[in-house]
Amino acid sequence: MVFVLALGCARGQDLKAAQACTRLGDDASRLACYDAALGHNAPLGAAKPPTTGQAAQQSDVPKTEAAAKFGDDGRLHPHPKADLPKNLTAQVQHVAPLPTGLYRLTLDNGQVWSTTQADSSLAFKANDMVTISRLLLGGYEISLAGHNTSVSATRMK
Secondary structure, eight states, X not given: OHHHHHHHHHHHHXXXXXXXXXXXXXXXXXXXXXXXXXXXXXXXXXXXXXXXXXXXXXXXXXHHHHHHHTTOOSSSSOOOOTTSOSEEEEEEEEEEEOGGGOEEEEETTSOEEEESSOOTTOOOOTTOXXXXXXXXXXXXXXXETTOSOEEEEEEOO
């Protein structure tokens, strides 16, 4: 029983040391820190778990964040837009038919949307009420209010 309690205390200290490693900005240093904290074979000269004073001096964190965002235009790590509604209902002011069954719709709120998918069951007309919904993985779809059929759309203005 005493052995189990001692082992639990030792693991608690390891966990605290490992938590300190999360403050390291450099991947290699952080990995070496975890190895040292959890008793794995770490290479010579590897970083030790930082003390509170060392953690406050880390300046690599902003550099690492910038490096992580490099090349990501928001598709890989989308930022939640909690203030945006999931859908919008508006009245169509003007309809411009486009080739291959597509439409350009000017709404009463000033937005201009183009359908990017055709469906013969949807024929948009001026004064129609439409609902534009934001899709889970990005993009939008538009439907006539009260209808289940929708098509893909992009905002032009």
